[in-house]
Amino acid sequence: MRRVTRVVIIGGGPGGYEAALVAAQLGGEVTLIDSDGIGGSAVLTDCVPSKTLIATAEVMTEVSESAELGIRFAGDLRVDLEAVNQRVLELAAAQSADIAERLAREQVTLLRGRGRLDGTEAVIATTEDGEQRLPADVTLIATGAHPRVLPDAVPDGERILTWTQVYGLTELPEKLIVVGSGVTGAEFAGAYSALGSEVALVSSRDRVLPHEDADAAQVLEDVFTRRGMQVLSRSRAQSVARDGDQVVVTLTDGRTVTGSHCLLAVGSIPNTDALGLAEAGVELDDGGFVKVDRVSRTSARGVYAAGDCTGVLMLASVAAMQGRIAMWHALGDRVGPLDLSVVSSNVFTAPEIATVGMNQQQADTAVPKVATVTLPLEGNARAKMQGIRDGFVKVFCLPVTGIIVGGVVVAPRASELIHPLAIAVAERLTVDQLAESFTVYPSISGSLAEAARRLHLHGQELRGS
Numbered sequence: 001m002r003r004v005t006r007v008v009i010i011g012g013g014p015g016g017y018e019a020a021l022v023a024a025q026l027g028g029e030v031t032l033i034d035s036d037g038i039g040g041s042a043v044l045t046d047c048v049p050s051k052t053l054i055a056t057a058e059v060m061t062e063v064s065e066s067a068e069l070g071i072r073f074a075g076d077l078r079v080d081l082e083a084v085n086q087r088v089l090e091l092a093a094a095q096s097a098d099i100a101e102r103l104a105r106e107q108v109t110l111l112r113g114r115g116r117l118d119g120t121e122a123v124i125a126t127t128e129d130g131e132q133r134l135p136a137d138v139t140l141i142a143t144g145a146h147p148r149v150l151p152d153a154v155p156d157g158e159r160i161l162t163w164t165q166v167y168g169l170t171e172l173p174e175k176l177i178v179v180g181s182g183v184t185g186a187e188f189a190g191a192y193s194a195l196g197s198e199v200a201l202v203s204s205r206d207r208v209l210p211h212e213d214a215d216a217a218q219v220l221e222d223v224f225t226r227r228g229m230q231v232l233s234r235s236r237a238q239s240v241a242r243d244g245d246q247v248v249v250t251l252t253d254g255r256t257v258t259g260s261h262c263l264l265a266v267g268s269i270p271n272t273d274a275l276g277l278a279e280a281g282v283e284l285d286d287g288g289f290v291k292v293d294r295v296s297r298t299s300a301r302g303v304y305a306a307g308d309c310t311g312v313l314m315l316a317s318v319a320a321m322q323g324r325i326a327m328w329h330a331l332g333d334r335v336g337p338l339d340l341s342v343v344s345s346n347v348f349t350a351p352e353i354a355t356v357g358m359n360q361q362q363a364d365t366a367v368p369k370v371a372t373v374t375l376p377l378e379g380n381a382r383a384k385m386q387g388i389r390d391g392f393v394k395v396f397c398l399p400v401t402g403i404i405v406g407g408v409v410v411a412p413r414a415s416e417l418i419h420p421l422a423i424a425v426a427e428r429l430t431v432d433q434l435a436e437s438f439t440v441y442p443s444i445s446g447s448l449a450e451a452a453r454r455l456h457l458h459g460q461e462l463r464g465s
């Protein structure tokens, strides 16, 4: 008789819980240890809460920009932030409970506490009942990450906040200073601006979203500014201090910005301390992230890692896939290595920015040359009807074959519109195949098919060049 494989997972975020479901499905005896709540930061403090807050912000944006569509309302349009945050926290808690229930149904043993490796073949779980040693044939580290703070900008949970602390606010910040213009900073800056706060966005780079498509980032920065946000580019925050009911952000060039609240969005630090990793032979990189290969193996036999603690690509979807791959590999199922070139991701601003596959920078330097078409949405019939002016679709394809290798959508609900391009990139579909499929008239996705049609000719031009 085959001995059951004992799987112990440390961390109950998407990296951990998705792995647990796969391991249970494949007949493993699975124990999952989590210190802060099933669902991890993704469900309790990061993705789920922020996107729930943003759902309210989206409605505010739509309503406040609906005059052109003939909508008139008397009186103030106002957000009750206490009610919004209560909904956010309830929804996150319910989502966490749903996941815990599903895991229990699949016979996964859940332990509330902290886990650490005891060599490569056991894990020590510290719970309120004390310590227990759990023998393990396979271990997965999926401990996530926590917000980075600056030495001279220590959050107080009241007015100087990390993104995990904003849901305690009962009143809308009068003036919110967001430090950091990456995805998290841009999403919160956009959301609070839509909710009614005055917002200043402190960005150390030339433009917001320095790692996203430059054309998309420019659209967003223009929209932010048009809506009244103060975007301070090439401005690095040195310190953040309380001054009574105010916060003062001092920039490295000596300028100061004053507001009622400050949100720090300056990146994440992996949770890899005190896990017994070095003793077990698990190597970390210079940033403290666990080094893994494309099937999530660490440098120690039988020990896998997934999610933000690996720093591979800090997305819930990638964490989940790394966790599943680890278990498919460890438990002998069919498995392919993680392929980041097919990952789609989204910035939840208004408009949203969704991307998949090759980016503009890679396209510009690719050999052979990659063909690109960008279609602004202002020419799209549905966009005109809906009063949408900001945004575009962009498609990248290989010359000769016309295989789609990447794309960008900047539009409301771009997160939903990117899927045809994600399928095309994953399945190596050609622009002609995308162009020949029907789109609804009128629809924003019609612009995706139109871009593909235009690339048919562009591909020929490149062929001749």
Ligand SMILES: Cc1cc2nc3c(=O)[nH]c(=O)nc-3n(C[C@H](O)[C@H](O)[C@H](O)COP(=O)(O)OP(=O)(O)OC[C@H]3O[C@@H](n4cnc5c(N)ncnc54)[C@H](O)[C@@H]3O)c2cc1C
Binding pocket: 010, 011, 012, 013, 014, 015, 016, 033, 034, 035, 036, 037, 038, 039, 040, 041, 042, 043, 045, 046, 047, 048, 050, 051, 113, 114, 115, 116, 142, 143, 144, 145, 163, 184, 271, 275, 306, 307, 308, 309, 313, 314, 315, 316, 317, 318, 319
């Ligand atoms: C504001 C914000 C918004 C985001 N929005 C999105 C989004 O919309 N879409 C998206 O794809 N990604 C989003 N992300 C990224 C996403 O949240 C992370 O990539 C995801 O949470 C990573 O999952 P994980 O399983 O690696 O870790 P986590 O979700 O962080 O879970 C790790 C868990 O392990 C626990 N843990 C840590 N150490 C131990 C220990 N020693 N013992 C036991 N338990 C331990 C932690 O408490 C935590 O519960 C967002 C991130 C932020 C900051």
